[in-house]
Amino acid sequence: xxxxxxxxxxxxxxxxxxxxxxxxxxxxxxxxxxxxxxxxxxxxxxxxxxxxxxxxxxxxx
Amino acid sequence: xxxxxxxxxxxxxxxxxxxxxxxxxxxxxxxxxxxxxxxxxxxxxxxxxxxxxxxxxxxxxxxxxxxxxxxxxxxxxxxxxxxxxxxxxxxxxxxxxxxxxxxxxxxxxxxxxxxxxxxxxxxxxxxxxxxxxxxxxxxxxxxxxxxxxxxxxxxxxxxxxxxxxxxxxxxxxx
Numbered sequence: 001x002x003x004x005x006x007x008x009x010x011x012x013x014x015x016x017x018x019x020x021x022x023x024x025x026x027x028x029x030x031x032x033x034x035x036x037x038x039x040x041x042x043x044x045x046x047x048x049x050x051x052x053x054x055x056x057x058x059x060x061x
Numbered sequence: 062x063x064x065x066x067x068x069x070x071x072x073x074x075x076x077x078x079x080x081x082x083x084x085x086x087x088x089x090x091x092x093x094x095x096x097x098x099x100x101x102x103x104x105x106x107x108x109x110x111x112x113x114x115x116x117x118x119x120x121x122x123x124x125x126x127x128x129x130x131x132x133x134x135x136x137x138x139x140x141x142x143x144x145x146x147x148x149x150x151x152x153x154x155x156x157x158x159x160x161x162x163x164x165x166x167x168x169x170x171x172x173x174x175x176x177x178x179x180x181x182x183x184x185x186x187x188x189x190x191x192x193x194x195x196x197x198x199x200x201x202x203x204x205x206x207x208x209x210x211x212x213x214x215x216x217x218x219x220x221x222x223x224x225x226x227x228x229x230x231x232x233x234x235x
Contacts (some may be wrong), residue, residue: 025201027094028092028094032090032166035091036166039096042096046097
């Protein structure tokens with residue numbers, strides 16, 4: 001996957017979608033254990049967000 | 062997650078569950094990029110039915126309670142994971158469990174739905190988010206489409222496939 005900086009003068013819609021597709025494929029090809037580690041981080045973030053939202057929900061009641 | 066897999070293997074060795082395989086979001090993550098999911102879906106076979114005709118999880122729940130793992134909403138919390146035991150009551154789910162792929166996670170062996178059975182089960186489930194994942198699984202180019210067609214045919218999912226194809230104009234892409 002190309003990690004070269006994008007030249008805004010040469011950027012095309014096709015290029016953007018191609019880069020996104022390559023990124024998705026690279027992420028999918030990570031080892032399963034690594035993907036589960038990413039998921040654990042996502043779950044921790046979600047828990048923080050839920051925690052932060054709880055006081056404002058309580059105030060609405 | 063490895064600890065959960067070790068507990069599952071122990072449950073199987075102790076005869077609490079006969080056959081099992083991971084499906085759902087965790088199985089999908091094996092084939093696609095990681096995305097958020099809350100729980101681990103464990104499909105179990107055969108389905109145990111109580112004398113009253115209802116599916117029972119008593120043996121599983123009491124075994125896990127003895128290990129210190131208790132229910133939390135519709136799940137059982139094993140270490141830091143919410144685990145849901147799903148009876149493989151549909152024929153495609155039963156076959157997915159029977160033919161699950163044996164993989165290693167860290168140093169622990171486990172069983173996960175094949176990509177084709179996972180796609181077929183998502184197709185059967187049929188929600189929009191399931192269909193979106195079927196698209197992603199097909200586009201990942203890991204799938205043997207002949208195997209998928211065989212599963213669809215064996216488990217009478219042709220109407221579901223047609224609905225999916227219509228929704229995503231899939232015929233035009235093949």
